[in-house]
Amino acid sequence: MPFSFELLLEAIVFGVLLGCFYAAVSIGLSVSFGLLDVPHVAHPAIMVFGAYCTWLLGRLGLDPVLAGVLLTPAFFLLGMAVYRFYYEVFEKRGSDAGVRGIAFFFGLALIIEVGLILAFGVDQRTVEAAYIGKSFSIGDMRIPMRTVVVTVVALVLMTVLTLYLSRTFTGRAIKAVAQDEQALRLMGANPMRIKQWAFGIATAVAAVAGAMLIIIGPVDPGMDRAYIGRTFSVVVLAGLGSMTGTIAAGLILGISESIVLMQFGASWAPAVSFSLLLIVLGIRPQGLFGR
């Protein structure tokens, strides 16, 4: 395809929209893996689970964004339970938690995936809302409303989470536990309870991300597999646990994917983001905004 400035501009606009979405689906993982060091491979599976819950609530006539927000308390508790279990079984025992911890979350992801297949079948599911299916145009560009909604939700979500982590007492405690768990223990605080709380928040965020996932396109139970790589890429690219970095990494991924998509076709797009990840790991393993 010949190079043209309009096409490039369009690719960048779509890339920004896509990038905000990527950042939003990764931000939960940025807390659970980036800050807490939990190898949470099941994060995308929980997200897909959230998408299906959104679909169920959508059938009752609820707006998907609202449904996602309503799901957060339940997912918060779910996350607390998952972390508590992980802590009791792996972190407390200490040795060799790495390999077995990853295997545990991998198994959890499979169980969620098959659970969804058994409950809902393998068919793709979509939700309906006033803004889905509509689009508006700026000049020659047609922008679907659904991507704009997702972008707005993503930006709100990330702002709230960033403010929470930097301004509130518990938020700072979460950052403290990420920096030096031992010091926190010496201060008389219980790191486990803070981490449990943080993991709950990460899971609640995954519920909203799930709602966005089903707004942006149809969802099927096996979808989590594609997002394991993507979300971890964003978190590593960002530098573990950096919220600003997560947004930047999401945007980089989204824009480069969208430019490649327009220039070389859809079949090359996934390889680019992952090559990017490998290059970053090779030359700057602490990520772009790493500690």
Add this chain to the structure above:
Amino acid sequence: MKFWISAAIVLAAAVAAAVTVKNEYFFFAGYTVLVFVTLATAWNILGGYAGYVNFGTPAFFGLGAYTAAVLFKAFAMPLVLQILAAGVMSGLLGLAAGVLTLRLRGIFFAIATIALVVIMETLFINWRFAGGATGLQLLRPPPMPPFESYIKMLFVLAVAIAIVAVAVARWIEQSWIGRGLRAIRDSEEAAECTGVPTLRLKLFACTVSGALMGTAGACMPMYLSFIEPASTFNLNYAIGALASPMIGGTAHYLGPVIGALILSTLQQVVSVTISSEMNVLVVGVLLVFFVVAAPEGVLGLFKKWFRTSSK
């Protein structure tokens, strides 16, 4: 010595079965189980001994399969040479992946290997000669005597490859390399300080592990008479390769073998009798159960049981 005698017996039994047993399905299913035995054994060299989780099994397996398929299409190369070439290619991929990422902590290596799968899949989707996204039909040559069918021949070959893989794993486990890898798993800093050449050992393990995974994939195109990117680079291979050692036990070279035999046989039975979704559930449940309740796997359970019964 005992190991080699049992290996010879297993191989002889496989040849005898291939010559006498008529039921083709037995070999068809058995071949898949054997592929997972090889994959699990290969995975355990890096994952079990050194504690570096590799999600990239499909990348190595798939590269092996495609190497074989492309060589067959281009030069009609004989099967044994295909297998060797597949091992070399996947070994090189292991070395390259290792150089790029093994300086990092374990989890980053795991993430990088996921990236590797996607990159390999994308490359082969876009390579016209290898069939692109739609895949490549391959015409099997006639089987070599004494085998009357190609599947039976592949079954015996798969047994041989699995034995080679187990022998390599056993050799690594019992040599100073294995001790070094275990030291890395327990504490990489301590190992480095006591003079273990950690990076070189990890690179070696990654290369050997990748090469064995490649040989496991090499016969796959001939087995299916067909090769296609989506199923060749399927995450199910990563899951099987990771779950089997966890179930069987990672400390001993027989652990992955036992795990793969249990898991893959169960999967074959479940997918035939119930449904193919249920076989994924089987892996998930077994994986979580063993990791949580029996971290040393079936072998660990056996050991415990013998200890208590002898008291």
